[in-house]
Amino acid sequence: MNAEKIPDIIIGRLPVYLRALQRMSDSGLKTTSSQELGELVGISAAQIRKDISQFGEFGKQGTGYSIAYLLDKLRGILKVDRIWEVALIGVGDMGRALARYQGFTNRGFQIVMIFDNDKSKVGQKIDNFTVEDSEKMVERLKSAGIKIAMLTVPAQAAQSVADKLLQAGVKSILNYAPISLNVPNTVKVQYIDPSIHLQRMTYYL
């Protein structure tokens, strides 16, 4: 097994399996099958077996998967068997909503610092956070060794903030600004733009 060679499309499905398995585990289930998991996530059982087999032998046909074991393995593969510290940049409505979002708990992430370039926002409290000045961002990220950032700044500011994130050593950006970012291919960007997601569906209406 060479992890580097696993296609990105498979990696993309693993977090969905992980989320479903976590819910099964939370509801007290101990074992599952590719059929059952498939129905939960809307992916065929054959596809699930194929995806999971890329990483080794996790279950046997007929006996199913141990949920705890599979959870453990998937968390290890996705490297969310730890807590990643995350920086949030941009304190608009979306930034505030993310700062207060409870959905990162137990999924491998914790926001630890929040920045904005608007001096009237710097020093503001959002729950347990104090908004910090963007001017100090590069230094702060570097000294904390932050590798992951969420970008909730306006589109016109996104590229220049992203450039600073790279300078600070960030390797993964979750970009909420509605614009494609130019980054070297050693850096990963994921995009969340609700209009893009909606437009993917209107085609079928």
Added chain:
Amino acid sequence: MNAEKIPDIIIGRLPVYLRALQRMSDSGLKTTSSQELGELVGISAAQIRKDISQFGEFGKQGTGYSIAYLLDKLRGILKVDRIWEVALIGVGDMGRALARYQGFTNRGFQIVMIFDNDKSKVGQKIDNFTVEDSEKMVERLKSAGIKIAMLTVPAQAAQSVADKLLQAGVKSILNYAPISLNVPNTVKVQYIDPSIHLQRMTYYL
């Protein structure tokens, strides 16, 4: 050309092209090339030419694409040459942020009604909206002919709300709840779960 046969993966890229072309147009550009567009969106020029050619002959090698013409065509293909009325269900932090989000303007969507099942929220104002009672949701959606909904309710409520949305005739759901929905294949669901997007990137760290 048979629009029904265009692979979903191509449809998924068209909104990204549309967004980039819109930005080019906003900045006063009149024509572009697959190279230039490719650099903006991080997709190869060859892939872009191939994707666009699925829908007909939009440009000629060497002369490039008319941005206005391509915008017009892409909006037509994606059916965002109109304004779709959208319902928002769930008035938490994320629901409020979406209600106030300016990024739907000019992209084909307008939130027109907001629901919550919490009686203490019903009647509240969020900008120009008044939160309505979920109990009236099915009737309201039906009579307004709403086909698109955004779901920002807790995970444990998402499936039952989705079932009601289908009952009301909704065909496209943008689901912010961190759970996979069970829907018939005549209905499209897109998922926004920041933890899933982050987990897609940690694998590469």
